[in-house]
Amino acid sequence: MNQNRDFYAGLVATAFFALVLFVLIPIYVKVPSFIPGFAPPPNMWPRVVAIIGLVMGISALVLSFPKMREASRKQVTGFGGSLNHHKVQIARFVGLLVLFGAFVYGAPVIGFVPATVLLLGVLFIMTGNFERKFWMFGLTIIFPVLLYLLFTEVTHTPFPEGMLFSDSTSGNVSDLVTLI
Known part of the structure; x- marks a missing residue:
């Protein structure tokens, strides 16, 4: 697997789920002031999915650094x-x-x-x-x-x-x- 691809995939996933968790859910998911019984609030499941995605993105970022350091010693390719x-x-x-x-x-x-x-x-x-x-x-x-x-x-x-x-x-x- 390409080491830069792991890094960029982790970066995109982290940025996407951070945007969802910290910007989109608070703006677009309305939470009523009173929720009856033991019903979860409407923002619970979107937050759970966003937090899991954020953790997975951060872990992909962290795990890509050793691979990138090893690959940087072997070859250098141009951006183009x-x-x-x-x-x-x-x-x-x-x-x-x-x-x-x-x-x-x-x-x-x-x-x-x-x-x-x-x-x-x-x-x-x-x-x-x-x-x-x-x-x-x-x-x-x-x-x-x-x-x-x-x-x-x-x-x-x-x-x-x-x-x-x-x-x-x-x-x-x-x-x-x-x-x-």
């Missing part, structure tokens, strides 16, 4: 040669950033579960490994539906429905136009 050698991965990374942006802006329109199905489908396609198409297709559909059922039936935490599939039809077109 490295960019040219990894142009497919760079294009996938840019596509991934565009995909996450589309997910963030598309989830309020079509709903969280359909947006997650589309996100997982495109992420599986971007891996480039098509040996297990059945598993890829199954997990793309089953995983978001199971998460939806877990949160709605067990913890009674509703997922955002989206403007296109909500029960009320008034104002959907005007809300959609103002969102775009």
Whole structure:
């Protein structure tokens, strides 16, 4: 495995999950002043996932330093040669950033579960490994539906429905136009 790739993957994961944990969750996940019974607050599971991702990113960063020091003794490559050698991965990374942006802006329109199905489908396609198409297709559909059922039936935490599939039809077109 490329040592710089480990470092950059850890850096991107740490930055992403730190952004989610310290910026996006406090801004977008509203916590009511009173939560009845033993129900978890709405920000509990997003915080748990973000903290686990942050710890994994930091551990990837820390574990990449010994590999990088060993590799720096062996060979030196230029920045341009490295960019040219990894142009497919760079294009996938840019596509991934565009995909996450589309997910963030598309989830309020079509709903969280359909947006997650589309996100997982495109992420599986971007891996480039098509040996297990059945598993890829199954997990793309089953995983978001199971998460939806877990949160709605067990913890009674509703997922955002989206403007296109909500029960009320008034104002959907005007809300959609103002969102775009």
